[in-house]
Amino acid sequence: MTGILQLLLLVSATVASEPSCPACSKYDYEEKVLERIIRMEFAFEKVLKENKAVSKTVEQDLTRFKEENERLHATVDALKDQHERAERRLVSLMGEFERNQSSTLERTVSDSNTTLEQTIAAFNGKKDQIAIPLVYFHAHSPQTSSLSTGEVIVYKTVETNDGNGYSPTTGKFTAPVRGLYLFFMHTCTPSNNYAFLHIVKEGTVLIATSHYDKDYYTCSSSQAIVQLEAGETVWVQSSSGASNRILNEDHPYRWTSFSGVLLHN
Ligand SMILES: *[C@@H]1O[C@H](CO)[C@@H](O)[C@H](O)[C@H]1NC(C)=O
Numbered sequence: 001m002t003g004i005l006q007l008l009l010l011v012s013a014t015v016a017s018e019p020s021c022p023a024c025s026k027y028d029y030e031e032k033v034l035e036r037i038i039r040m041e042f043a044f045e046k047v048l049k050e051n052k053a054v055s056k057t058v059e060q061d062l063t064r065f066k067e068e069n070e071r072l073h074a075t076v077d078a079l080k081d082q083h084e085r086a087e088r089r090l091v092s093l094m095g096e097f098e099r100n101q102s103s104t105l106e107r108t109v110s111d112s113n114t115t116l117e118q119t120i121a122a123f124n125g126k127k128d129q130i131a132i133p134l135v136y137f138h139a140h141s142p143q144t145s146s147l148s149t150g151e152v153i154v155y156k157t158v159e160t161n162d163g164n165g166y167s168p169t170t171g172k173f174t175a176p177v178r179g180l181y182l183f184f185m186h187t188c189t190p191s192n193n194y195a196f197l198h199i200v201k202e203g204t205v206l207i208a209t210s211h212y213d214k215d216y217y218t219c220s221s222s223q224a225i226v227q228l229e230a231g232e233t234v235w236v237q238s239s240s241g242a243s244n245r246i247l248n249e250d251h252p253y254r255w256t257s258f259s260g261v262l263l264h265n
């Protein structure tokens with residue numbers, strides 16, 4: 001653009017300075033015009049050259065802009081890709097986290113269940129040890145009705161003998177397990193006869209009774225509660241023997257009897 005303006009100014013300057021002198025020769029005039037035309041050609045060529053240089057610079061600038069633009073586009077695309085990848089990773093991590101949470105929860109529930117089941121099993125195992133075993137006997141009908149001093153009463157009819165502690169051969173009860181026991185004896189005599197009986201543990205008297213009625217066939221009861229080690233024995237014995245020391249059974253249920261039960265172990 002600058003080049004074209006310069007050219008126009010040059011042309012107008014040339015036209016403006018055409019000779020007005022009538023004395024000048026035609027040849028002289030033509031020579032001057034030619035000279036100017038040549039100068040104009042030079043000037044024009046110079047302007048063209050400058051123009052070319054300018055347009056080359058502009059072209060280079062444009063190329064740079066284009067390249068820059070492409071680089072920017074590429075950067076933006078890369079950022080977009082990166083963003084999308086990050087978003088996808090986040091979504092997948094969130095999914096994994098949720099799955100992990102629920103599987104952790106399942107594991108916790110299942111572990112608790114296992115622990116609970118083990119506790120229940122252990123408890124059931126202990127329960128059998130803790131529970132009081134069944135030890136109970138009831139025997140009646142003494143082998144002999146007339147009593148002698150120190151005689152162990154052997155109740156020969158066994159109604160019950162859970163735990164097998166009572167022996168109808170010896171009349172003695174042997175504790176199968178350690179524990180607190182209750183013993184009970186029921187003593188009946190014919191009228192006008194006596195009975196002097198003891199419940200004895202290993203030879204030590206736990207309780208004594210004396211029983212007598214002048215007119216009737218009567219019965220009385222005695223109880224003893226005692227702690228026994230396994231294997232210790234308890235029995236009933238007479239502390240006095242004579243011809244009027246007689247035990248009696250005159251009725252199907254009016255039994256002269258001996259019983260015992262484990263209360264606590
Ligand atoms: C999911 O659990 C696995 C295995 O325990 C672990 O490696 C991973 O980091 C967990 N993922 C998440 C998101 O918590």
Ligand SMILES: *[C@@H]1O[C@H](CO)[C@@H](O)[C@H](O)[C@H]1NC(C)=O
Binds near residue numbers: 109110113
């Ligand atoms: C716990 O264990 C029992 C017995 O195996 C099973 O029947 C029950 O479904 C379990 N409960 C849970 C919550 O897993």
